[in-house]
Amino acid sequence: MILLLLVFVIMFLGMIFVVSLTIPDYRKVEDIAKTHQTIYQFFESDIPVAHLHYVDKKPTQYIWWELPIDFTGLPSGPAVFIFDEKGNVCDYSRDIGDDSKFRKKWDNDVNRDQNLPLFDLKKKFGYPIPTDNQLDDDNETAIHLPNESGSQ
Numbered sequence: 001m002i003l004l005l006l007v008f009v010i011m012f013l014g015m016i017f018v019v020s021l022t023i024p025d026y027r028k029v030e031d032i033a034k035t036h037q038t039i040y041q042f043f044e045s046d047i048p049v050a051h052l053h054y055v056d057k058k059p060t061q062y063i064w065w066e067l068p069i070d071f072t073g074l075p076s077g078p079a080v081f082i083f084d085e086k087g088n089v090c091d092y093s094r095d096i097g098d099d100s101k102f103r104k105k106w107d108n109d110v111n112r113d114q115n116l117p118l119f120d121l122k123k124k125f126g127y128p129i130p131t132d133n134q135l136d137d138d139n140e141t142a143i144h145l146p147n148e149s150g151s152q
Contacts, residue, residue, distance in 0.1 A: 029067075029079045029094040039063065039087035043127050050078060052116040055109045060085055063121065064110050082106060087125050 036042055048068050055062040063083040069075060076097025084090045093102035123129060 029092070033081070033089065033092050036081075037089050039065075039083045039089075039121075039125055040127065042081070043122060043125075049118060051112075052118060052121055053114070054111045054116060055082065055106055056111060057109050062090070062106075063087075063116070064106070080106075 032047060036045060036047065042065065049065055050068040051064070051066040053064040053066075055064050062085070065081040065083065067079040067081075069078045075095040077095050077099075080093050080096050080102070081089055082091040091102070091106070093099040096102055096107070
């Protein structure tokens with residue numbers, strides 16, 4: 001019984017370690033904010049995305065880029081970056097659960113009813129789309145361009 005409990009604890013700690021390698025440490029969110037000023041830099045980096053949403057603040061529509069929650073640091077909410085219509089970072093929060101000022105400014109206007117696919121966001125901002133039968137790096141869809149005769 002003790003051996004089984006020990007195995008369970010080791011497996012649990014191993015899972016936490018693996019998850020901590022794939023999700024950025026939220027102490028690094030400040031560094032991300034300093035080095036990534038545009039959505040294009042986010043596209044080109046390995047910054048993970050948990051949810052993408054539109055934020056409708058008339059007349060401007062912003063993008064809500066939510067990172068996965070890093071449970072190793074026990075945050076009360078995820079880190080979020082807000083992009084303007086030109087793709088520039090205009091605001092961010094390391095932990096929206098503890099950032100009432102950020103929530104008050106953005107949270108009520110987030111359209112959470114529909115996730116925005118990363119592939120569609122890249123198209124919206126004119127990010128280079130793979131051609132021929134190449135897959136997007138998100139493995140979402142293959143793009144098939146018409147050949148010279150017009151068929152696909």
